[in-house]
Amino acid sequence: MKLVSVMEGDSVSLNSGLTEITDDDVIQWMFGDGNTLIAEINKRADRFTVYDDVLDGRFRDRLKLDNQTGSLTITNTTTEDTGEFEVQINHLKEFLFLDVIVVFNPKETYVSVMEGDSVTLNPGLIKISDDLIQWWFGNNVIAEINVTADRFTVYDDVLDGRFRDRLKLDNQTGSLTITNTTTEDDGDYQLQILRTSIIFNLNIYARLPVPVISRDCSSSSSNCSLVCSVVNVSHVTLSWYAGMSVLSSISASDLSISLSLPLEVEYQDKNTYSCVLNNPISNQTTHLDINTLCRHTCEGTTALILVDVSADISVY
Structure with missing residues (x-):
């Protein structure tokens, strides 16, 4: 046979x-x-x-x-x-x-996960039946299934041990799990089976800091001048909201940089303002309390007061 x-x-x-x-x-x-x-x-x-x-x-x-x-x-x-x-x-x-x-996934799949979480790259196989299945990262084989020899192997010492003790193969479906992910795991993973390659584009996003709202005492405006800032971020957008409406925003590229975004409000403004930092899978929000932060003038002091800060993280 x-x-x-x-x-x-x-x-x-x-x-x-x-x-x-x-x-x-x-x-x-x-x-x-x-x-x-x-x-x-x-x-x-x-x-x-x-x-x-x-x-x-x-x-x-x-x-x-x-x-x-x-x-x-x-x-x-x-x-x-x-x-x-x-x-x-x-x-x-x-x-x-x-x-x-049967393979349920298309030939290329995009997967996103927060740094530190685990992620499973699932090719959608109902069962493993081919003689040889290989997982590649770049030019390196990091996991292999040899059905004939009944051997399931992870090569987690390649790439200077980047994946050491963090790879796991599912012996039923051929899925590859990476635990405790880091931004170094970001990239393309290729599953080779038969004459077909299935590519998983894995994006690892760093956990977001809480944006800080502070009083800008260098401004000569008659209104209350504020600034929202974050440090050491990449692949993010920082935005000011009035209620559900975006007032202004600024984005960071793939380089780790600091961002700041100004806002001027009237002292008696009754609107609800918030500063939101987000990437494609999560966000952090700080709400502005005008009464507290704008209550005192900046004359004779450079102190910054931050109150009523809450963080809201959602992953989807």
Whole structure:
């Protein structure tokens, strides 16, 4: 029994084992427990026939015979094609088992996680059946499954031990889990199975600091001048809100920098203001208490007062 694996939707060729059909050859392809005849070659009669309407038309318009070797190709495979195929050549029989593997994820998947959390890269396999599955990070194999040898291996000492004691393989689905993530784990992870590669683009976001609202005593404005600031941040946006409306915002690129955003309010302003720092998966919010922060003038003092600060973190 030969095992043949293919991704759902791909084409697969079942090899007859012949390099060339002779004039006297009779080749029959059968499928399933009932040995249903699905294709036949009678070279003597010069007849090449596919019976793709059998089994309720399961193989309709998806079977093709090679008139040189007698191999059978199945296009646009589905899980219903999984099973035992028998090729009979002049009364000699050979058996092949076709396993159509289901992958729920597309060829590229974007995954985001907060630094320090664990993340599982799941290829969506129902089961592992191919002989060799490899996980790559950059140019390095970091995990490998060898079904034939029943071996599940993580190579967590590569890249100067960056992943040491932080990789785990699922022996049922082939999923790779990375624990205690760091920003160094950010990048593309590639799963190679059969002739297909599934790429996971992993983004690791640092935990956000709470934005600080302070009085700007250097301003000559007659209003209350404020500034919201954060330090050592990247891939974030800092914004002032009045209620649910954005008043102003500033963003940081991939470099770790400090951000500050000014705001002027009247001393008797009754609106609700907040300063929000956010990245694609979380945010931190500080609410402004005008009565407390703007109550005293800046004359003769450089003291900054910060009160009524609350943080709100949400991950989705």
